[in-house]
Amino acid sequence: MASALTNVEAVLTKINLNDLLNNFIESKVDNLETCRALTDADLSRLGITTIGDRTRFRSEGAVDLGGPRKEFFAILMRDIKQKYFDPVKEWSKDYEVIGKIFALSILQNGPLPRIMTTDLIEELFETEEPRQFVKDLRKGLDSLGFYQLVRSLPSLIHLFTPIQPTPITFKKITTLLKPEFAAEGSNRMKAEKKVYSKFLKYLREAASGRRGDVNLAKVLKFATSVEEEPILGFTLHPSLHFSERKSHLPTGNTCINRLMLTVPENGGKLPEEDVLFNFFDYAFCNAYYGLQ
Template sequence: MSSISDHSSDDEELNQAIMASLESNVTIAHPSTKSAQEVLLNLASQISSNQRCRFNINRSSVLDGAIRGFKRLSYNPASQMCVKFSDDLGMDEEAVDLGGPRREFLRLLMEALALSPMFEGRDSKLSLALDSTALREDRYFIAGQAIAVSLVHGGPPPGFLAPTLYSSVVVGNSSIKPVLEDIADADLYEKVKKVSECSSLDDLLHTTEPLQDYLANAGCLRPLKCIEDRDLLVQDITMFQVVHRVAGAFERFKEGLKVLGVLDAIRMHPESFRPLMCHEPTALTADLMDHLFHIRLSEVGSNKRRTEELVVPFWRDYLQDVEEQEGPSKLGKILAFATGASVVPPVGFSPQPSIDFLHEHSSSPKQRLPMANTCINCLKLPLLDTYEAFRESMDFAIGNTQGFGRE
């Protein structure tokens, strides 16, 4: 705030300035003004680097490997995660986790959760599904725990929760009013939609006839005496299908989110966390990628510096061409190649992603390909003479990114 002039004698103006200052301080201190990154960085401070928990993961069955790791008696969510991948043949990749494998594992885990039988829905807006195996094996708790761990340990946000499910997490089921679009079962959705569009009592009675068994099992069967009963019936069906039917699963999912204090943080800062839980993260762009990576150049005037400065425009042109021709998903693959994460984690990257150059490989045609050290978020670019050769090299590496070019 600008300082108040010593020459001012206007007491009212002075009082207004003081009040504005006090209100500003109150606003800053209010929990709702904290960003999700601030909150998660604070939660991450409880992670102990002196204790490690091992996850042995095969990329073709990420969720199963994660469940084994989370269920291990020695597992502690406040311990540093140590992830070791094997390839599909079970060959050890010797990737001891210093950051990169952990980020890749958490990225694959969030993708696996969205595709699992525990969730259902359309357009990346998923609600809890009812799966007896998942209930029996307490996988809903693990799903909530996995999301909490990913957020705090530097992984990606889920980004796939339906707004109604997120609201349930924030305020509980008692205040929730699900909408028709929350019904994931396509057949049931169409039947209930027809009910909602009825304009007469006869039409309503005829339309609900195929739903009689469902209504009886759901506890929604009642005499329909007027067309006004239509809206209450639709509300009861959606409430049962979306909320009451999965109440047990939801309670375990919510318990899992309590890990590392994430559920409390979400409830204190619901609007800060909403974009992380309910929407796709901000799409990557060429400019964002360019600013994200710190380019480490050799000493000014050196021969190395001159060759590096020829390649830097190739890198930036490549990012722009990828954005224009293939979009954010390909940019995400480039980021994953370098860091293990296809989006910028809510807690950010540590260390900052960087670019080095492969001087030692410049004379070897077979090794003139980019390499990456995901543990330190470092992408190493080949020193090639033409943009066409550079692009071909990058495309080959990114297209074969699983375990390729990783140190």
């Protein structure tokens, strides 16, 4: 208990709100894991009333459970494919570094490096005397032991073999984004289920292509930073939560794979469906991560 309280106290002290520590102790909010589940309304009751203070509190108490890291590797993979494999630039001296990035992305449960042709993959792992840039790529992979690992276990070549991405289906995304409802039978739960029902209808429209640029992969990326489930699964299972706020824009926390939907404040009404869905469109097309 003491260690956990010290962590909460350290966060409050760093953002000059240490006078609120007793509020946290009395409310038994005694560790950072509990803090990450607090809504804006919860934080306001604890004395953190401004948007700026809430943002700083969450930033200081955040723990990276893989979201930003996966997004970082996804950006790298996209750029590497465009700059070094479409087409291949044999004269470049960067392929050893690229090999290291490939190995790190796999080991960190990031996107798989499925950006090479089958001929190039064969040259990388099977040819005795490959071209120089392939040797460099091989050297980069082997800096983390990955080239020798694939040589010993040839079935691992599938980690590099290009395949058509599996589309995210309605069933898949609703299985991944499990809603966390309030207590059974409570008014809050009834309000949350109304919001969730609208969200499910929106997902069906997105799945059928009726939401313009929004597809289900973008919705998943908004919450988790990736458009498909990692090969080893998510370190922390994605979840869907509800928060009382003025804004009906969904927010996402990719550090903990969480999507947050708005429940109207003080028992208010939801916006008209087309208005609500436009909020969803705006969020999922613009990576809107929670600034109000």
